[in-house]
Amino acid sequence: MSTEEFQYSHLSAQVFTSEIMARSGQDITSCYQCKRCAAGCPVAEQTDMVTPNRLIRMVILGDIEQALTNQLTWKCLFCHTCGTRCPNNIKTGRVADTLKKMALDAGLDPQNPEYKNFHKAFFNHSLRWGKINEIGMMGEYELRNIWDTMKKRKVRKIISHMKARSQFAWEMFRQKRLHLSFHSSKGRDEISRLYKKSAGRKWI
Template sequence: MKADRQFPSKELIKSNHLNLDFVSEIEKISGVNINKCYHCKTCAGGCHFYQTTDYPPNSVIRLAQLGLRNEALECSTIWLCVGCHTCSIQCPMGIDMAGFMDGLRQIAIREEVVIAEPDILNFHRDVLHTIKRHGRTHKLEVMLRYKARKWDWFSDLAVGLKMFSKGKLHLMPSKIKAIGEIRKIFAPRPDGVIYE
């Protein structure tokens, strides 16, 4: 948890850079209408990651409703949300919080804002890289790519060796036959989004 986290904030919201189309932009990309949220904070109460994110889920919705675009796109919550749907089943308005977070992540990537949790984005890209190559994830390759990028070979070495010795990390990837069909999915996109 960030030490300076404080609700409500002592600072006033500066209104000169509000983006009032942000709510509809999010709805367009994710199909989620966040204007239904009336901030009962049930989602925050149920969130398993509340202690570790910089904003509880409904506060990210609030940032977006207020048009505080950068604050929403650069917060850590959007990356730490794993999409467990615990908040969605508790939400009295049936808001698809995981879908909303997907939308914000996708906008954050497209606009190349500062990513609050770059390791998590890198992990996602490493997973997609192995799917592109083999059609399936290859956990050993994901881990090696991830660790090589961070130049961190030792933090999970014991766990990795234990998994390997139990046959849980395969040396060779499980591959699909029609890999051409997968490559087609990963073909460069007109909007320039880089998958991996």
């Protein structure tokens, strides 16, 4: 769980824990490690043994680096099995979500940059047009991916990725799921005014 270099510091643990609690709205100090969340987590097999309860422990101990970069934080599907089973009603999914946001705010490169690209593309598209057009949204997502890979100068990866993606698109078309019609909402100015208001808010 923790790296060897990790040194416990009371102050940083306290500050980190309170920031997570304020941003996620979850009282994580009430966790008594019963591991009901761990038993139900659908991605627990793929996270290097980091389960929701251990994630909470990491935060409480102030192991900031591990908390922001471990596998669970980035693989969490936000399915809320942990939250509904927790006897103390801690929604650990929201803790993981908060950690992701903090990592992105801090400019830490996520282990899975496609995650960030997908949600950014989705969010930007909904702000820009008021409705999601899947072709446009996926297009932006792919462009972001290509741009990220270009920066790392991995041309081969781009080609294999494009191949996989065009297969995906063809599959969607074949299954009558790809539509070329374009939708937008007239309330876009309301949405962009709201978006301006959201600037600089770390929590609601």
